[in-house]
Amino acid sequence: MDVYEVFRRSGHKDPFEHCGSVIASDSEMALLMAKECFLRRREGQHLWVARRTDIHSFKDESLLEIAADKSYRFPEAYRDVVAKREKARARAREVGAAAGESNR
Amino acid sequence: MTYEAKLGGFADHIAQGGKVEAEDWMPDDYRRGVLKFIEMHANSEIMGALPERECLPMAPTLRRKMSLAAKIQDEVGHAQLLYRVAEDLGKSRDAMYQDLVNGRSKFHNVFHYPVFHWGDVAIIGWLIDGAALVTQAALLDSSYAPYTRVLKRICSEEQLHLRHGEHITMELASGTQAQRDMFQDALNRWWLPIIHFFGPKSNVAKDLLLRWKVKTRTNEDLRQEFLDRYVPKVLELGFSFPTPVPTRAESGQWLIKDEDIDWDPLDAIKRNEGPETERRLTTRRDIYQGHRWVREVLAEPAVHAA
């Protein structure tokens, strides 16, 4: 008997999500068990089972941490866009006035 | 890292509201405590199926029989989910079943009592599932994360059970005198066990499960929430409470005096000497043995695939 992890997709908008595990002798039986445990009230439209030993993960979770400063990957890094926009508008007025003059 | 350093780190993690996964390092007493707690919860779900199973032939209509059977299946399903979580803490399901049927592990006090008529189904479905929902909802924030994930599913089904129980209660309460008497009779027998269900006052200093935030609220706190929520609902239907009678405090809370609670029946149950303990355990043991062939067939990989 093996532990099978169970994944369920509730519709087409969201991806499969882990919802628990069952114990079974093979994948077919695991699917049957999973259906009885996790799909009694149409909570989903599709089920996956995968043997727990076939799922791979990081042994050392610290490896999941971001190694260096990569703040530029996050929206917060661009919050000063508001101040910059103000500055740009002011600069445009400056340049616009100059351009207007030279056009004349 | 030394054990003391690991323990210190774990304690800090918990104190800051951190969660624990099955594969994380945890102190032995945390693992043991969580395992025992979840095992007891699982035992209660599967033993809780028995009294309601005894009520199936009493169902007044086919629809009531079908809906009660579905509820019983949910309770057995809850046990399956919980045993699975407990197994990942290091005890096999077979060992847990063995301990249960041989009286070496515990299950909730309310499932040690007999059932007599359809009024019992109303009380179990409404007030006992209601009490269970108060305690289980409080555990949704437990420090042991795999437990909280299955509790989410369990609680949503318990909500439905509550509706189911309330529906039956309202049918009896709005019916004939004989139907109302059934509910009152059941309430008279179940009220003290329901109060016991929450347990005696928590010993906050000594309770390891509270310290590790496996449990997040004290027994008396949960009991108070239950009383404030359900006592007015029962009174409004014109039923009355036996001892321990709840009284309304100036604060609006419904209080029960500690000296009004007779704890002897609960102590007897803890020694496995409840009114139905022996018979229910025998039933569970017979089912366990009678279904051995099913487990053995299921353990054979894909005979049919050949």
Ligand SMILES: [Fe+2]
């Ligand atoms: Fe349940």
Ligand SMILES: [Fe+2]
């Ligand atoms: Fe329930």
